[in-house]
Amino acid sequence: MGRAPHRLGPLTVDPRPWSEDAPHAHVDLAALRHNLDLLRGRTAPGVRVLAAVKADAYGHGMLRVARALSEAGVAAFGVATAAEALALRSAGVPGDVLLFGPVRAGIAELAAAGVSLTVAQPADLEAVTRALAGAGRARGRVQVKVDTGMGRLGMGPDDARALVAAVERAPTVDLDGVWTHLASADEPDATEPGSATDRQIERFADLLAQLERDGLRPRWAHAANSAATLVRPDAHFDQVRPGIALYGQPPSAWLATRERDLRPVMRVDAPVTFVKRVTAGTPISYGGTWTAPRATVVATVRIGYADGYPRALSSRAEAWHRGRRVPVAGRVCMDQLMLDLGPEGDAEVGERIDLIGGGAPSAFDLAADAGSFTYELLTGIGARVVRRYLPG
Ligand SMILES: *Cc1c(COP(=O)(O)O)cnc(C)c1O
Numbered sequence: 001m002g003r004a005p006h007r008l009g010p011l012t013v014d015p016r017p018w019s020e021d022a023p024h025a026h027v028d029l030a031a032l033r034h035n036l037d038l039l040r041g042r043t044a045p046g047v048r049v050l051a052a053v054k055a056d057a058y059g060h061g062m063l064r065v066a067r068a069l070s071e072a073g074v075a076a077f078g079v080a081t082a083a084e085a086l087a088l089r090s091a092g093v094p095g096d097v098l099l100f101g102p103v104r105a106g107i108a109e110l111a112a113a114g115v116s117l118t119v120a121q122p123a124d125l126e127a128v129t130r131a132l133a134g135a136g137r138a139r140g141r142v143q144v145k146v147d148t149g150m151g152r153l154g155m156g157p158d159d160a161r162a163l164v165a166a167v168e169r170a171p172t173v174d175l176d177g178v179w180t181h182l183a184s185a186d187e188p189d190a191t192e193p194g195s196a197t198d199r200q201i202e203r204f205a206d207l208l209a210q211l212e213r214d215g216l217r218p219r220w221a222h223a224a225n226s227a228a229t230l231v232r233p234d235a236h237f238d239q240v241r242p243g244i245a246l247y248g249q250p251p252s253a254w255l256a257t258r259e260r261d262l263r264p265v266m267r268v269d270a271p272v273t274f275v276k277r278v279t280a281g282t283p284i285s286y287g288g289t290w291t292a293p294r295a296t297v298v299a300t301v302r303i304g305y306a307d308g309y310p311r312a313l314s315s316r317a318e319a320w321h322r323g324r325r326v327p328v329a330g331r332v333c334m335d336q337l338m339l340d341l342g343p344e345g346d347a348e349v350g351e352r353i354d355l356i357g358g359g360a361p362s363a364f365d366l367a368a369d370a371g372s373f374t375y376e377l378l379t380g381i382g383a384r385v386v387r388r389y390l391p392g
Contacts, residue, residue: 023270023303023355023385027060029068029392031263035246036072038261039229047236050076050098050222052243054084059308059381060247060266061389066093068392069246078241082106082115089113098143098177101153107131111140116176120145120154125166125173132172142167143177143220148203149196150183157207164216177220178211180204182235185227186252197228201235208237227251230259249364249374256364266378267357268385270303272347273336284338285330290315292329297345301353304335308381309355310370317366320359321347 040049051074052058057065066077066088075095079085082105085097098116102124108131110117119125119142128140144164147154154160160178167175182200189195204223211218221237226245228235248264250256275297278284282292292298301319305311311332318325319339329340341347354360356377361369367377 019386020350021271021273021302023268023307023309024352025059025381025385025387026267026269026390027064027387028263028265028267028390029064030390031248031265032060032065032068032246033072033392034263035248035265036069036074039226039240039242039245042230042233043236043240044233048076048220048239049074050078050096050239050241051246052078052225052241053088054078054080054100054243055379058243058247058375059378061387062087063091063093064387064389066091070094072392076239078243082110085110085115086113089115102127102145107140108134108138111138114141116141116143118143118145118153118179119163119167120147122163122166125163125170129170129172140173141176142170142173143179143218144175146178146180146204146207148180148182148200148207148223150181150200152181154180157203157210161207161210161214164211164218165214168216175216175218177222177239178208178218179220179222179241182223182225182228182232185225185232185235186255188254190227191231197232197235201232204237205234225251227255230255244375244378247378249362249378253368264357264362266363266381267354268303268309268360268381269352269354269358270301270307272299272349272351272353273302274300275341275347275349283330285314285333287331290330292340294343296343297341297347298329299339299341299345299347299353301337301339301355302335303355303385304333304337306334306382307385308377309337310366310372310377310380312370312372313366316369318361320354321345321351323359325359 051069053062053066056062078098102120145154146160184196190197220239222239224235224240226242229240229242244251248262278292280294284290303309314331317328326339329338364374367374
């Protein structure tokens with residue numbers, strides 16, 4: 001290690017003069033801290049937080065976010081790829097790293113870096129032990145993923161029980177954890193007896209009890225995403241794995257009405273590049289799908305769908321300009337969009353306009369209007385959007 005070969009995510013500092021012309025994602029580390037504290041307030045003492053920082057921390061910048069969380073006492077991080085795991089290690093972020101999915105490539109390097117590897121089936125364990133046999137000394141930390149109803153990765157509890165026993169028997173690996181993932185913890189019935197979430201938690205708890213009887217005690221047992229961290233304390237076990245709520249976004253519409261104290265961590269703004277006065281009937285943007293309903297002032301803004309502002313918001317969304325909402329006029333382009341500032345409107349080139357959060361609609365609402373959802377919107381914020389960090 002020492003080197004930082006993995007160039008993941010956006011540039012986090014911007015000494016470059018031209019960054020002033022770019023869209024910016026302002027990442028509020030104090031809000032991140034607030035959300036962490038809110039989630040900690042829902043967990044019993046001794047329950048650890050493993051922060052999901054995959055996908056560049058949901059677009060917020062993995063290394064800066066992980067460092068800020070680490071300073072706030074978070075000692076475990078969840079990622080989706082080997083590159084993400086090794087980038088955390090190369091950057092020297094302390095704490096445990098769990099790779100959420102099984103991998104076949106890079107196992108020896110990951111094990112040497114102390115990354116916990118997920119095994120979901122016997123072949124995953126074989127791949128790990130084979131890679132470690134080839135590599136010599138390194139021991140592997142292994143977590144067994146159990147399918148209790150998500151239907152994505154892992155075997156059912158009976159087969160998982162056998163897999164845990166096999167991990168325990170394998171001489172070159174340590175049983176670091178047993179975990180499952182909840183499919184519906186953000187649904188309105190998540191707190192109800194007999195719900196899908198209820199049944200998943202019960203299956204997982206039964207498996208843990210069985211493992212206990214087998215004399216198998218994983219270091220970490222965990223199941224809860226953000227939604228379950230917020231509403232299902234009986235799913236917390238040893239550790240919770242929040243992602244979206246750390247970034248201040250509710251996991252679903254139901255939780256949006258229930259959880260009003262989450263603070264959005266990201267706000268996106270972008271500069272005006274051109275302002276013009278147009279007459280009634282003037283077509284704006286590709287296809288001329290929008291025409292000025294009256295004489296008005298139109299501003300062009302330097303953000304588009306390649307930056308992650310959804311094209312589905314063409315003529316649908318609003319932005320925030322000088323204390324009021326102004327509509328997107330016509331199709332969102334790859335790098336630009338237009339706003340109808342109104343007959344009395346005015347803007348200066350270089351002036352920044354909120355597009356996501358701040359005075360503009362929330363990431364949650366914009367994603368819903370785009371027929372998407374918050375996770376997709378945030379992770380789609382592109383590499384050309386310069387991240388700026390407000391201290392925590
Ligand atoms: C992404 C992820 C999480 C976090 O989910 P949120 O809904 O963002 O809280 C937790 N666990 C696993 C396995 C994940 O992949």
